[in-house]
Amino acid sequence: MAILYQHKIRERLHLIEKRTKRPFISWTEELNDVDPVYFFSLGPICSFRERFFWGDRTNETVYVGLGCTYVIETEEKEERFHTVETQWKQWVEQTDHYSNGIKMGPILFGGFSFDPYKPHTEKWRAFPHAKMLVPAVLLASKGGKATLTVTVRSGQSEETMEKIETLFRLLHEGRAPIHSLPSVRKYEEKQTEQWFDAVKQTIANIHSGKFDKVVLAREARLSFADRVEASVVLRRLREQQPFSYLFAFEQEGQCFIGASPEQLVKKEGDACYSTCLAGSIRRGKTVQEDEQLGEWLLHDEKNLHEHHFVVQMIKEAMEAVCERVYMPPSPQLLKLPNIQHLYTPVIGEHCRASSILSMVAKMHPTPALGGTPREAAVKEIREVEPLDRGWYAGPIGWMDTEGNGEFAVAIRSGLLQGQEVSIFAGCGIVGDSDPISEYEETKVKFIPMLSALGVGQDE
């Protein structure tokens, strides 16, 4: 199958190349089901320098991209979402796509930093304030049906074809690259004292009326005996966090990866979806304790307060572009393997937004990651948080040629840099926050990445 497939792709692309005058060509074909993490793991072996992974929280849509045919990158600040949207539309105009009637085409995948006004540190050197790309090869799995989309520059398909041939040979042979998790050598929570000082200062500033809520994050750094391979972490995240968005974006050998429960926004035609997620407590050790903790969370003033700011902002943002907005009157519980949250889903009908990115521009950062009022809170984070967030807590996701797509908020995440890994966690500070409880909350939020890295209670 795989061998025939290679010839088919080569023939097709040559045929399209001869016919088209456009600078880019793209071709979609159905594919036998492939394990997406296995597909992802083959990227570097086939000399693809970039790779990404996306799985939505229902596991209905999975995208795996290898290589990069077109990239949109900008260090702009206010305009970054708009710039990416405009360039994407121009690219779509320059591309001939052949899909054989299949409802799939090329997508743009990538992410944005949390705060474009925060100067870059060395850690996030490889991650600009906005970077989205069209992969050379895209595996898409939707509702159990898989497709492959190959996108190349006209007249330059040969190099990509050689990589694709290697890819299909390996898929055919079914040989898995042998990777395992190296052992951890060192675990260090960074700048805890400064973080506590920032929390205390923020609480005082909230009392004096400077703002209502600010989310403050911190970092833990791990050193391993050997390089940490992203596909191993991804496979573990997939098993351990089945109801979260799974994402990975790797370039220059550095991989930003995580399993986030938080949807920022999804656009599907003129329907729009978002999630308010804020307010947290750990899971109980017994069913009874778990239910008690959940009940406590549902009625705790401080957590309801934290949650309320998010609901208010998302409701306003959706109402500004949608004819009708639906949301339940009070939050429900979202129970994840290590933590439970207050959760309010939001649906918007007849959305007038030009694309998913114009929604992202309106909604990022929500008070679940920034605070209220937004500008003052983000300024406070920039000044007092002892951390370069980089892409942590930023929007990560995809957009199709029609402007539909979905973005998650990149929390419960980490940055793999060879043998070194940084993980991040934050919490919403409000007037009646207790610094020690907030510290404990961030510890619970580290658990998903720690377990995926083999550093957990179960190891």
Ligand SMILES: C=C(O[C@H]1C=CC=C(C(=O)O)[C@@H]1O)C(=O)O
């Ligand atoms: C900022 C994070 O979580 C946010 C999302 C859900 C609950 C949160 C909270 O209860 O503080 C945070 O706002 C994080 O996980 O790093």
Ligand SMILES: [Mg+2]
């Ligand atoms: Mg909280």
